[in-house]
Amino acid sequence: MKFGAHVSIRAAIHLAIDRAQAIGCECLQIFVGSPRQWREIVYSDADLDRFVEKRRAAKLDPLVAHTAYLINLGAQDMELFHKSTGALVYALRAMDRLDGLGAITHLGSRGTQSWPQALARVAAALTVALEATDRAMILMEHSVGAGGQIGGTFEELAEILDRLDHHPRLGVCLDSCHLFASGWDIRTATGVDATLRAFDRTVGLRHLRALHLNDSKTALGSKVDRHENIGEGRIGVEGFRALVHHPKLARLGAFIETPHFEEDVPDRRNLELLKRLREGRPPQRRLGSAGGVSRRKRFSSRRRG
């Protein structure tokens, strides 16, 4: 398993490569547009070429984009539906241009629609996006399944894949925090194995193309999505040890979207901890910790999907 992080493209997209290297990334996730607005960024060819060159030299692989949080591929409102489809196409075109694996996207919410109605809309949006683009994959992110959130069960993801005839450019991203909050107990090796067996039976592990590794602030089955630093949440170190060592996950890129241990050391320690687990080294004790968890102030209110 390779470890990377969601890294900022602030100031210039190619600077994400420097930021990723500074914290020890082996793979990379970025936003290509604005995460909370329908704003597309127009990049110069020189900037994009520089990104490609620097990424090749840094050997960050795979590269994925995370789409805007506003996307709702099941929207009943036609304006929102078209904007959502457009934002997905935009992220896929960016990944085509930058030689990325694909765009990880939330599917949205069914609102007051029945599941078959929402499924039809999601399938239509995915079909449009696949036809409008060339190579990059759409990676549907499993959600916690709160309210009408789409993709909160393996069954829903399987039905979407079925509807698209298991399109080779359609895959799934599992998030450890979302799994746990939606009720899958991944705190032990046995629990991780049972979860992956269920996923394989229902969806098929061949469709699993990326992982988000985040601990959870909220309890098993809470359906509340709040990310925590690795090992500091309700999943805990043993769960991550099991995920990192599971043979069926070894081929995947795994991206953290954690709140950071310290403001000035963004994400480096989360990645270090995962690498220690992968290499069988004991996790390091936190600075300032008297045998427990550091209570250092963190800017953890920031929500990341």
Ligand SMILES: [Zn+2]
């Ligand atoms: Zn999340």
Ligand SMILES: [Zn+2]
């Ligand atoms: Zn997400």
